Structures are given as C-alpha cells and as structure tokens.
Amino acid sequence: MSTIDTNLEKLSKSVMDGDIDTVKFLVKESLKNGVNPLEIVDKGLAKGIRTVGERYGKGEIFLTELLMGAEAMKVGMEIISPEIKKQKKELKKVGSIIIGTVAGDIHDLGKNIVAALFSAHGFDVVDLGVDVPDQKFIDKVKEIKPNILGLSALMTSTIPKQRELINLLKSSGLRDKVKVMIGGAAVNEDYARDIGADGYAENANDAVVKAKTLVVSP
Ligand code: B12
Numbered sequence: 001m002s003t004i005d006t007n008l009e010k011l012s013k014s015v016m017d018g019d020i021d022t023v024k025f026l027v028k029e030s031l032k033n034g035v036n037p038l039e040i041v042d043k044g045l046a047k048g049i050r051t052v053g054e055r056y057g058k059g060e061i062f063l064t065e066l067l068m069g070a071e072a073m074k075v076g077m078e079i080i081s082p083e084i085k086k087q088k089k090e091l092k093k094v095g096s097i098i099i100g101t102v103a104g105d106i107h108d109l110g111k112n113i114v115a116a117l118f119s120a121h122g123f124d125v126v127d128l129g130v131d132v133p134d135q136k137f138i139d140k141v142k143e144i145k146p147n148i149l150g151l152s153a154l155m156t157s158t159i160p161k162q163r164e165l166i167n168l169l170k171s172s173g174l175r176d177k178v179k180v181m182i183g184g185a186a187v188n189e190d191y192a193r194d195i196g197a198d199g200y201a202e203n204a205n206d207a208v209v210k211a212k213t214l215v216v217s218p
Pocket residue numbers: 046049050052053054056057058063066067070074099104105106107108109110111113114149150151152153154155156157181182183184185186200201202203204205207
C-alpha cells in the first residue's frame with residue numbers, strides 16, 4: 001500500500017474515532033502530497049462516516065459517537081471544500097442550481113460536497129442549507145429561476161418531502177421551469193423516476209455529469 005493510501009486509510013479511521021486533530025493533520029498532509037481533494041473525501045472522510053453510519057445502524061455505537069464522527073468529517077470538509085472549489089473546470093458559467101436539505105432533515109455533509117463540486121464546474125450555486133421549509137424552495141425558484149433544483153434527503157421519514165416538493169412545483173406552475181435532481185443515501189434511481197424527478201445521482205461527480213446533460217438538453 002502506498003503512503004497516500006495508508007494516509008487515506010488512517011483518515012477514514014480517524015473519522016470513525018472522531019479524532020478531529022488527526023483528521024485535520026491527515027487532510028492537510030494529503031493535500032500537501034497532491035492528492036485530489038475528491039479522492040480524500042471519497043476514500044478518507046466519506047468512507048469513515050459511512051462505516052460510522054453502518055455501525056450506528058447496527059446498534060454497535062451510540063449517538064454520541066455518530067455525532068463525533070460527523071463533527072470530524074465536517075472539520076475535514078471545511079479544509080477541503082475551498083480546495084474543491086478552486087478546481088474550476090470551466091471559466092464560463094454552465095448553469096445555476098438551488099440546493100438544500102428538505103424540511104425535517106439536518107444532514108448536510110453530502111449536500112455540501114455536491115454544492116462545492118457544482119461550484120467548481122462553473123454552476124452558480126445557491127445553498128439554502130438544511131431543514132429548508134417547502135415554501136422557501138418555491139419562493140427561491142420563483143426569485144432566482146435556476147436551471148436546477150437539488151433536493152437532498154437522508155432519512156426514510158424525510159424522502160417523501162422530495163415528492164411533495166415536486167407536486168408543489170406543479171401546483172405553483174413552476175414544474176416546467178426547473179429541472180429537479182434528488183439525492184441522499186435513502187433514495188435511488190427508481191424512486192427518482194417514481195416521483196417524477198428529472199435526475200438522481202449517487203455521488204457528487206455523477207450529480208455534476210447528470211446536471212450538465214439536463215442543462216444542455218432541456
Ligand atoms: C453523519 C450522519 C449524521 C450527522 C449529520 C451531520 C451533518 N452535518 O450532516 C448527525 C450525527 C447530526 C446525524 C443525526 C441524525 N441521524 Co444521521 N447519519 C449520518 C450518517 C452516518 C452519514 C451521512 C453522511 O454524511 N454520509 C456521507 C455523505 C458524503 O454521503 P451522502 O450524505 O449520502 O451524500 C452523497 C450522495 O448521497 C449524494 N447526494 C447527497 N445529497 C444530494 C443531493 C442531490 C441533489 C444530489 C444529486 C446528490 C446528493 O452525493 C453525496 C456526495 O457523494 C448516515 C448513515 C448513512 N448511511 O447515510 C446516518 C443516517 C442518515 N442518520 C440516521 C438517523 C436516524 C439520524 C437521527 C434521527 C439520529 C437520532 N436518533 O437523533 C438524526 C437526525 C436528525 C435530523 N432531523 O435530521 C439514519 C437514517 C435512517 C433512515 N433510513 O431513516 C442513518 C441512515 C443512520 C442509520 N443507519 O440509522 N446523522
């Protein structure tokens with residue numbers, strides 16, 4: 001295993017341990033070694049938090065440990081997000097997106113990665129944050145007229161909001177004015193099709209690729 005892979009492995013373990021100082025150190029070290037920021041997220045931070053989630057789901061760890069892991073991931077992301085945004089792939093504006101986590105849901109680690117990558121690829125990004133009330137999404141779509149509305153939801157209890165929002169766009173006369181993309185660990189391609197979303201993506205990279213096709217072929 002190379003030093004880079006060893007560091008990413010250690011990074012993932014540090015997220016699992018909620019060891020913020022080591023996370024900070026290893027993220028900076030990996031960046032210094034020229035590792036792509038997205039690889040640091042994927043093989044280090046996100047891998048760690050996914051394992052924490054699995055253990056929490058199986059009842060192997062407590063909520064405090066889940067919180068500590070999430071905090072460690074957040075601190076790592078605070079260092080990496082500006083680096084992702086720096087990787088501007090295109091100079092001209094590609095399109096615009098409003099993104100947010102639906103009402104009742106405060107998960108934002110993944111949504112923030114998606115937002116950072118959209119920004120790096122030349123999209124204007126308006127991030128409404130977490131626990132966003134339905135009406136706020138609608139008002140912002142009216143105001144900003146983005147190409148895409150991105151809805152993140154991580155829990156089985158909050159994914160119905162994505163369907164509700166699509167219905168609300170319809171009843172507000174906005175459905176044909178904006179493409180809707182959905183994401184989050186609890187949803188998939190079939191669900192996206194079922195609720196009438198225009199796109200689903202499993203990760204930030206796919207999200208940007210998919211969004212670009214939606215913007216060029218409306
Ligand atoms: C970290 C975490 C937390 C953190 C959140 C911190 C934060 N700032 O986000 C904390 C500790 C606060 C938390 C709280 C809770 N959590 Co939590 N959490 C997680 C965990 C472990 C990881 C989520 C994560 O960040 N993943 C890493 C990122 C990189 O991946 P991602 O979010 O999937 O995002 C990627 C893709 O999905 C996609 N994507 C994401 N959004 C979007 C949007 C668009 C438009 C697109 C195109 C793509 C896209 O791209 C992203 C990047 O690749 C998950 C486990 C899991 N498997 O998801 C549980 C999990 C989601 N949580 C869960 C639960 C139950 C809770 C709590 C209710 C716990 C409690 N008892 O209080 C609370 C909920 C509070 C609330 N009202 O929202 C459950 C949900 C179960 C379910 N099926 O409903 C899970 C699955 C854990 C479990 N196994 O039980 N949680």
